[in-house]
Amino acid sequence: MELADILAERAVLFCTDITAKRQLFETLAVRAAALTGHPQAEILEAITSREALGSTGLGNGIAIPHGKLGGLGSVTALFARLDQPIDFDAVDDQPVDLVVMLLAPTGAGADHLKALSRVARLLRTESVVDALRATADPVGLYAILTAPLPVTYAA
Template sequence: MLIAALLIDSGNIHCQDDNNSSKKRVIENLSHHLAVNTEVISEDKIFQALLERERLGSTGLGKGVAIPHARIPGLSHTVAAMMTLSSPIKYDAADKQPVDIIFGLLVPEDNSEDHLEHLSRLVSMFRDPQICQSIRETTDADKMFDLLLAIDDD
């Protein structure tokens, strides 16, 4: 599946968010953004699932990127949201660098194949320093969505 298709539209992209002073606060805000696109899954349930996943090991990839993700019982389809932060935050990433690009992903509990496929595609995309630089330079959600569409086309 294409990255832009996971996001559905630019309403799930939040650029230069400045209300994130900590990893916990980022996950709270991300949970809110993700909950908007679920039928019956509460923001708190999403928050708890993402925190539980972080307890297993940080989802900070390195180079300023994190992909918080969780498998959610009762979820009927994959849900995603993306945030860029106005100021990087400490995130316990593998390279110890602060994070300013966050891509949140929720998948149905029984859909591990899609989960791994989506994560693989995201990791590949975010390992490209030019893509990350373009994402950091984009401050408008519609333009970010267009950028992701263009990346998907490559």
């Protein structure tokens, strides 16, 4: 599974003025509702319910919040780069500025896990993370996210 299979260009955001995790989730839920046709409140509930089980902040300023939705046709990803990192209760206690939100259909165990694995592998690549942090343009962010690995990016 490639990220381009689940991430649309219009699902990539550069966010300013986000100061809290809840605000970020609300912003992503609005965009996800527009992309999927699912109600914003349902998306927000799926993400916040999962987050209540434990933070999806992986460390190094990266988070992968995720949730499952009934009636969703396929795994869908959204990406947000924050201009200012926010507290996320991450495992390393560092604030987060790179976020990939994954939404999966209820019962999509294997596809959901493949998507999580793909995103985690991508965001463990230092050159990708550096390039994402150096880019504020959503089109440029999308190009970085969907480029085949391994790729070396010049900062």
